[in-house]
Ligand SMILES: Nc1ncnc2c1ncn2[C@@H]1O[C@H](COP(=O)(O)OP(=O)(O)OP(=O)(O)O)[C@@H](O)[C@H]1O
């Protein structure tokens with residue numbers, strides 16, 4: 001049995017308008033039908049552009065955000081149904097590491113009190129010796145326990161964040177952009193620390209990042225997200241060397257390669273148009289408005305399922321109706337005029353006098 005099983009998970013945030021009476025005029029489909037599983041001791045990397053729903057998915061798995069539908073099973077137990085004491089007990093077993101450790105660490109507490117508090121919240125007690133062992137394990141300097149978060153560098157603060165997650169002896173750690181705020185030289189140290197702790201403690205990780213390189217180096221398997229759904233999933237090496245979904249191909253074609261010869265021959269796939277708003281996701285295949293391989297009827301009306309790709313390595317799953325044909329070269333890419341999605345038609349907004357765009361509603 002997998003440690004974590006996620007089935008058809010969705011998180012839809014209501015968009016409300018109105019001063020006195022709040023009226024729901026639509027939804028942000030932040031996560032919309034994600035299924036994945038993570039084995040014990042495995043690292044699953046989740047990548048995708050900003051706003052595609054990675055953090056929301058991570059938070060919904062940890063029950064920090066209430067899902068709209070779907071199931072999350074942790075070690076066989078359905079998390080959705082848990083409440084009170086039972087939820088608190090299970091919660092100890094899954095912890096989160098955040099991008100910006102400063103915002104998740106109380107600046108008025110010493111490291112010792114931060115760690116002790118984390119343990120106490122789960123009914124654990126840790127003497128000074130246990131806490132010392134923890135800060136040693138994450139490579140913090142001598143005397144760190146007595147010091148305060150602002151006295152540390154960014155990389156060291158992330159080590160405190162990791163110690164804080166570890167102090168309750170979790171099974172699963174969801175690390176949301178754990179190194180994005182750090183200098184490149186420090187990123188590698190923190191990633192190596194995570195790998196070492198995984199080996200020593202048998203941890204399971206879900207690592208979220210928008211940086212493809214970060215995920216590649218730590219992951220056993222990688223999932224690529226686009227507009228609330230996973231479009232491709234494969235063992236890490238396979239995904240990077242043999243991407244099959246048109247979106248993954250485009251993402252990877254934008255990453256420069258170090259070898260000048262292959263860099264010259266690198267085929268770049270430029271995507272037409274911007275990322276559509278998750279408040280008005282395109283019908284059918286979410287990617288059809290930008291896909292150079294799209295088929296005009298089927299792709300615009302039928303949402304492809306994430307399924308095992310025929311003829312590919314086991315576990316290489318792709319959400320594309322035409323993945324096999326594209327792979328065999330039976331369909332050639334063609335130029336795409338980006339099609340706009342009519343947001344007002346999707347949201348319950350009375351045009352024209354209330355023709356507020358989704359962007360206005362979301363305040364961006
Ligand atoms: N609490 C919320 N209420 C309403 N909308 C939200 C909320 N949280 C996130 N969203 C929206 O859901 C979508 C997905 O957000 P999310 O933070 O999960 O993306 P992300 O992939 O983590 O992006 P990034 O790489 O920038 O961190 C975005 O459009 C965001 O604006």
Ligand code: SF4
Pocket residue numbers: 245246247285286287288289291292293294295299304319320321322323
């Ligand atoms: S289903 Fe159609 S639009 Fe979607 S990725 Fe495949 S070819 Fe492109």
Ligand SMILES: [Mg+2]
Pocket residue numbers: 054055056176
């Ligand atoms: Mg995020």
